[in-house]
Amino acid sequence: MTVHRPEGLSDVFMEPTEAPTSTPPTLPTLGLVGWLRWAWRQLTSMRVALLLLMLLAVAAVPGTVWPQRAQDTAKVATYISDHPTTGPWLDRLGFFDVYSSVWFSAIYLLLFVSLVGCILPRTKVHLAGVRGRPPRAPRRFARFPAQGSGSVAVSPAQAAEDSVAVLRRGWRWLPFVPTYRVDTRDEGGGTWSVSAERGYLRETGNLVFHLALVGLLISVATGQVLHYRGQAIVVQGRGFANAQVDYDTFEQGTAYSPSSLVPFTLRLDEFESRFDPETLQSRDFTAHVTLTNPGEEPTEETIKVNHPLDAGGAKVYLQGNGYAPDLTVHDAAGQIAFSGPTPFLPQDEVYTSRGVLKVPDVSGDQEQIGIVGYLLPTAQEVGEDLYRSIDPQPTDPLLVLSVWSGNLGLDTGVPQNVYELDEARMTQAIDADGTTVTLYVRPGETVDLPDGLGTLTFNGLPRYVALDLRHDPALPFVLVFALLAFAGLATSLFAPRRRLWLRFAPGGAEDTGRTVVTAAGLARGDDVGLQPELDRVLAATLAPTDDGPPAAPRGPTSGESTP
Amino acid sequence: MTTGDLSTLLVWGAATAFTVALIAFSTDLARIAERAQRRVPELATAGAAPARGARPATAVSGSEEQSAPGRSVRAEGIARSTTLLGLLMLFAGIVLRGIAAGRWPTANMYEFTIVGVFVAVLVLTVVQRRRIIAFVGVLVMGMAVLALVLALNAFFIQADQVQPALQSYWLIIHVGVAITATGIFTVAFAASVLQVLKSYREEAADAPAVSVGPSGEPVAASASSAATSSARRSDRFRRVVSGRRFGWLEQVPGSRELEAMSFRLNAIAFVLWTLTLIGGAIWAEHAWGRYWGWDPKEVGTFVAWVVYAAYLHARTTRGWSGRRAAYFVFVGYAVVLANFTVVNLVVTGKHSYSGV
Ligand code: HEM
Numbered sequence: 050m051t052v053h054r055p056e057g058l059s060d061v062f063m064e065p066t067e068a069p070t071s072t073p074p075t076l077p078t079l080g081l082v083g084w085l086r087w088a089w090r091q092l093t094s095m096r097v098a099l100l101l102l103m104l105l106a107v108a109a110v111p112g113t114v115w116p117q118r119a120q121d122t123a124k125v126a127t128y129i130s131d132h133p134t135t136g137p138w139l140d141r142l143g144f145f146d147v148y149s150s151v152w153f154s155a156i157y158l159l160l161f162v163s164l165v166g167c168i169l170p171r172t173k174v175h176l177a178g179v180r181g182r183p184p185r186a187p188r189r190f191a192r193f194p195a196q197g198s199g200s201v202a203v204s205p206a207q208a209a210e211d212s213v214a215v216l217r218r219g220w221r222w223l224p225f226v227p228t229y230r231v232d233t234r235d236e237g238g239g240t241w242s243v244s245a246e247r248g249y250l251r252e253t254g255n256l257v258f259h260l261a262l263v264g265l266l267i268s269v270a271t272g273q274v275l276h277y278r279g280q281a282i283v284v285q286g287r288g289f290a291n292a293q294v295d296y297d298t299f300e301q302g303t304a305y306s307p308s309s310l311v312p313f314t315l316r317l318d319e320f321e322s323r324f325d326p327e328t329l330q331s332r333d334f335t336a337h338v339t340l341t342n343p344g345e346e347p348t349e350e351t352i353k354v355n356h357p358l359d360a361g362g363a364k365v366y367l368q369g370n371g372y373a374p375d376l377t378v379h380d381a382a383g384q385i386a387f388s389g390p391t392p393f394l395p396q397d398e399v400y401t402s403r404g405v406l407k408v409p410d411v412s413g414d415q416e417q418i419g420i421v422g423y424l425l426p427t428a429q430e431v432g433e434d435l436y437r438s439i440d441p442q443p444t445d446p447l448l449v450l451s452v453w454s455g456n457l458g459l460d461t462g463v464p465q466n467v468y469e470l471d472e473a474r475m476t477q478a479i480d481a482d483g484t485t486v487t488l489y490v491r492p493g494e495t496v497d498l499p500d501g502l503g504t505l506t507f508n509g510l511p512r513y514v515a516l517d518l519r520h521d522p523a524l525p526f527v528l529v530f531a532l533l534a535f536a537g538l539a540t541s542l543f544a545p546r547r548r549l550w551l552r553f554a555p556g557g558a559e560d561t562g563r564t565v566v567t568a569a570g571l572a573r574g575d576d577v578g579l580q581p582e583l584d585r586v587l588a589a590t591l592a593p594t595d596d597g598p599p600a601a602p603r604g605p606t607s608g609e610s611t612p
Numbered sequence: 613m614t615t616g617d618l619s620t621l622l623v624w625g626a627a628t629a630f631t632v633a634l635i636a637f638s639t640d641l642a643r644i645a646e647r648a649q650r651r652v653p654e655l656a657t658a659g660a661a662p663a664r665g666a667r668p669a670t671a672v673s674g675s676e677e678q679s680a681p682g683r684s685v686r687a688e689g690i691a692r693s694t695t696l697l698g699l700l701m702l703f704a705g706i707v708l709r710g711i712a713a714g715r716w717p718t719a720n721m722y723e724f725t726i727v728g729v730f731v732a733v734l735v736l737t738v739v740q741r742r743r744i745i746a747f748v749g750v751l752v753m754g755m756a757v758l759a760l761v762l763a764l765n766a767f768f769i770q771a772d773q774v775q776p777a778l779q780s781y782w783l784i785i786h787v788g789v790a791i792t793a794t795g796i797f798t799v800a801f802a803a804s805v806l807q808v809l810k811s812y813r814e815e816a817a818d819a820p821a822v823s824v825g826p827s828g829e830p831v832a833a834s835a836s837s838a839a840t841s842s843a844r845r846s847d848r849f850r851r852v853v854s855g856r857r858f859g860w861l862e863q864v865p866g867s868r869e870l871e872a873m874s875f876r877l878n879a880i881a882f883v884l885w886t887l888t889l890i891g892g893a894i895w896a897e898h899a900w901g902r903y904w905g906w907d908p909k910e911v912g913t914f915v916a917w918v919v920y921a922a923y924l925h926a927r928t929t930r931g932w933s934g935r936r937a938a939y940f941v942f943v944g945y946a947v948v949l950a951n952f953t954v955v956n957l958v959v960t961g962k963h964s965y966s967g968v
Binding site: 096105106109269368528534542 | 775777
């Protein structure tokens with residue numbers, strides 16, 4: 050279906066950018082400038098925009114097919130080692146960093162260049178259109194999608210004036226805002242014409258939408274440069290100070306300096322959790338914290354999922370929670386080699402949690418100690434020496450641990466994951482009968498470590514929260530541009546844009562003394578309301594000029610407005 | 613019986629009512645097709661090929677009931693009333709589900725599906741309030757029944773409270789809007805399918821008319837040149853569509869009108885989809901600490917959005933409007949469906965709230 054394109058109306062109302070592509074330039078005479086101009090025209094044509102849009106859609110897909118570094122580095126590493134031939138190639142081609150890859154960026158950047166190249170000229174035309182007069186009536190009305198005619202017993206000038214009054218009338222619910230901008234012209238020979246146009250908002254909305262997308266992209270990019278984000282684990286009763294050293298992970302944009310972190314402190318006073326008693330699904334998590342901004346009194350705050358806390362220009366999100374058994378290890382010499390809470394990571398709905406305790410600072414030449422194991426918040430014995438957790442709440446906590454000794458490998462210079470034990474230079478403790486040693490420890494208990502390594506005391510079971518701290522000064526801009534884009538989009542899709550023309554000519558031989566009225570209408574895109582509106586205007590213009598509402602609907606045609 | 617059970621029962625009831633409506637729509641369609649098969653040769657011998665005009669739907673010549681030749685008034689009546697009955701039951705089922713769970717009922721795949729079906733059928737009813745287009749009815753009802761049965765058997769979980777991440781008013785805005793958009797996309801998709809079939813048929817009927825008629829008309833000229841270029845590829849398909857078996861297409865509104873209907877629905881749904889995207893991002897900012905993270909569901913939503921944006925652009929690009937634009941609708945709708953099914957059930961991401 051092609052939109053009807055009557056003569057001589059190639060302005061912003063029509064599709065303007067197509068002409069250049071349909072005339073292939075003569076290549077030899079082009080020269081560099083010519084080529085550039087040609088390339089620019091291509092790039093800013095609708096056809097290429099369409100192509101780039103589809104490319105963008107296709108290019109976004111691999112990011113869900115292959116694991117992405119930005120989300121899960123470990124998964125990517127596993128994938129590459131599982132696929133030794135294809136893996137490295139996919140890596141080189143950016144399939145594990147799709148959304149920051151050269152090709153993905155190239156597509157959206159080209160798309161935005163195309164968008165700007167397309168929109169700026171249109172903005173200019175539109176501004177001129179808004180300031181100028183509605184376009185003069187075309188000579189012939191025959192090929193327009195909406196038409197009408199009639200005659201009236203007043204002079205052409207008078208009839209034209211009547212129609213202007215009809216067109217200027219506002220909406221029924223907004224009577225003071227005229228629907229149409231109207232322009233009257235004397236065409237000579239006693240003939241008058243009236244041009245009317247409405248719906249400048251439609252084009253305005255369209256331009257706002259596209260420009261807002263550019264604004265959105267720029268805001269997002271600015272945020273990337275100025276942001277920081279970090280994770281910190283805070284144990285009940287302990288504090289967190291907002292400095293880079295206190296973060297477990299910290300990542301910043303190129304223009305952010307960690308020295309400008311606001312030095313507030315945060316203490317986790319209490320953590321509340323609630324679970325459904327039957328399904329054991331989580332129902333509520335609340336962290337009660339004390340926030341101390343520099344130079345201010347401490348305040349009590351809460352952080353919940355969906356309710357982050359604002360602190361020092363950053364937002365603090367409750368991202369996870371768990372248990373951090375408070376443990377003390379005495380070495381063989383009886384010295385305290387380790388003491389403090391150790392966060393264990395929950396593995397399932399009932400908070401079966403895995404943790405690692407690394408004890409490098411043993412006295413003398415004793416071997417270093419590594420302890421690995423599970424915490425069961427509510428332990429139930431399901432077999433001989435076989436336990437599982439049946440409830441996420443700590444009603445009967447139990448630690449199930451195995452013990453290693455040797456060299457923890459902490460001084461090799463290779464950064465270590467605190468939740469993994471590097472077993473390369475360690476040996477696991479075994480019994481006299483050759484089975485591995487498993488320790489079962491309940492709160493308050495102290496057990497001997499095997500092989501005379503020392504003792505382990507389970508002092509208590511505080512909770513911890515995993516907090517995400519994020520600062521992005523561009524956030525309000527992102528939101529504003531997104532909403533602008535939305536508003537522009539809705540306007541451009543739903544505000545009708547129409548042009549109506551009426552011509553008033555002195556009647557010929559049969560109609561002497563009367564004025565022959567012809568009318569035509571044009572809309573942008575498909576507009577089922579066009580013909581009914583033309584009919585309405587025509588009817589009101591032709592109606593005897595009494596004071597009744599001339600906008601009497603004419604039955605059959607207005608019924609077409611809905612399919 | 614608990615409130616939750618009653619809700620499930622009502623949803624089953626709705627599925628049953630929709631099945632009856634589906635049968636009624638199919639009967640109607642079959643009647644029209646049967647009648648059309650008998651009429652086509654008549655027309656051919658009379659030499660009165662249906663003229664292509666602004667409103668081909670009424671262009672069929674003949675003295676029979678102009679508006680609805682062949683359609684079964686009885687079947688349409690049954691279709692209308694059972695659709696309405698099903699809608700009422702489904703609505704009651706949704707409300708009771710919300711009461712049973714003690715929250716807004718759009719938190720998992722089951723609830724998403726039943727509400728989505730409700731919206732789709734509601735839109736269908738609104739679109740068809742004046743004139744029933746049996747084909748669209750069959751397509752939408754078929755999908756509705758399939759979705760409901762799938763929801764009841766595969767996606768069902770007990771009505772319950774939700775986890776902290778979902779305890780937000782955004783569950784209402786973001787998910788509600790997403791469901792509504794999906795429902796509207798569904799009906800628009802059905803209209804586009806019909807548009808493509810119809811336009812092939814019109815083209816076949818048109819081909820001689822162009823060579824005979826005045827050639828100054830740019831519409832006809834571009835349509836026919838597009839036809840010759842793609843002729844070889846779709847020749848067989850066109851022959852099938854223009855054959856007797858698709859005679860019922862004569863009773864369907866013109867492809868131009870169907871395109872306009874599909875566009876209007878798609879435009880509304882696209883705006884709602886945009887709102888879904890923005891609302892999702894705002895919610896993600898609250899719940900996950902970032903507004904965008906290329907999570908699989910986010911990617912799917914983004915891809916669908918881009919495809920529908922391409923559709924809107926295609927409509928205004930010369931050479932891409934009409935049937936070609938409709939292909940974008942097919943792709944876009946496929947992405948929407950995949951975003952709901954594949955991403956929820958196969959891919960792991962932050963959006964794993966289906967409960968299945
Ligand atoms: C940029 C962020 C987001 C985008 C683009 C997005 C997109 C979508 C879309 C398109 C749907 C409906 C279609 C479908 O399910 O396939 C949907 C459903 C849903 N969204 Fe989001 N969303 C976002 C963020 C969120 C957040 C932050 C939450 C909650 C914490 C959330 C919760 C849900 C739920 C519960 C559903 C319906 C249930 C279901 O998928 O089965 N979404 N989302």
